[in-house]
Amino acid sequence: MATKIEEAARAREPLTRERILRAAVALADEGGAESISMRRLAQELGVVPMALYKHVGNKDELLDGMVDVVVAEIDAPIEDADWKATMRERILSARRALLRHPWASSVLESRGEPTPTVIAYIDSMMGVFLEGGFSIDLMHHAMHVMGSRILGFSQELFDDAASMPEEEAAEVWTQLADVYPNIAKLIPVAIGTHEGPAVGVGCDTQFEFEFGLDLVLDGLERLRAKG
Amino acid sequence: MATKIEEAARAREPLTRERILRAAVALADEGGAESISMRRLAQELGVVPMALYKHVGNKDELLDGMVDVVVAEIDAPIEDADWKATMRERILSARRALLRHPWASSVLESRGEPTPTVIAYIDSMMGVFLEGGFSIDLMHHAMHVMGSRILGFSQELFDDAASMPEEEAAEVWTQLADVYPNIAKLIPVAIGTHEGPAVGVGCDTQFEFEFGLDLVLDGLERLRAKG
DNA sequence: ACCCTAGGGTGTACGGCGTACACTTGTCAA
């Protein structure tokens, strides 16, 4: 009897590639990229590790599948807008997707060959450039210039040095002012004005992303206009 | 006797943090980033794995040390030049260092907090901006815009799709032309002109890097001039 | 001449990982 109920409970939702991917994404969402392991994921699904291999091939394929889930969340390009607005909006949409899944950018970076889904996304971004009047050559360069920004992220040198109480951080940095004088100069700015999301050494990541994005897009527009 | 000789041979060059780092860099240079393991490295040094821990603490510290070795290879900034030339030259020097150690960029990306050596490098790059007439705010934005480019690399969406014979690659791509129409448009360019290092879907990575670098630097110069 | 200490190198062991391979079990067609 009891065993029948158990079996029923287990069989209620049979293992599926989709279900595995959903569970993996959920697991990574709450535990970060390094918490994804076949064993941990199997446990989360109430199943033995090897069961997963009937649906995903290997771990790399799993990671690819997870990336695809995130990329699928990116909005379609808007219509009836110039190339720059279209590009900009779609990239910001991609960024929103990546912010919902903070593990995704590091997984994306680590992947060698992109998945067909990612390639299709890239291809459609190329289309935006071409329809916007870019030559094929310039579109090619543009794609390289954009780099990972086209997927909504850009690798930062520091991750935001948060997690330290603001005043303590300030003190540490003023102590280090003579060894890193220029970095130290950033502190008075943030502490002094002391408003908005810029606290401590941290900064408004969203602003910085859009700043860089616009700088690049403007540069490309200039080149396009010159022909 | 024999044992004495063995011991002598082993003791000839006693284990040292420097020696470990040199060996690790050499190992990664020839085997790639994923070939670095404490066990493998110990074996390379003719020593038991745990011996390393008397000198490096743990694997993360080892990786940090390896990064430092590479960063130390970057030339000092040139003198008596405007900020853009200084920046440009130093970044290209960094890129040369990273090309000598292809594993380094991925290790750099994977690291959370940068090492003091890296921080010092970043600080000195900030100094170049400031001495070039950037306000502190604009310098701050500029550092974000540069991102990893300041260390001589930028993450590409594909790694160069090399390793496939050129004509075969062309054929594959023309077959895929209807599913990735815009990517396919890149092929005739590379194949058609057929000169320089641009073969197949590949492209001149160095050119693309400098193209993007200059686009960003020019954009920043414009902002600086406006004040 | 003795011991003592400290530090570098060792050996063993633990818990985690990805996954190959042989197996049971449940389902449905013939």
Added chain:
DNA sequence: TTGACAAGTGTACGCCGTACACCCTAGGGT
């Protein structure tokens, strides 16, 4: 009823990082 096929299981292998207790040797204080 049987028999094939797919889904899930169990066991095992070879990697990994590293904690911990050990030994061995060189150097210094007595």
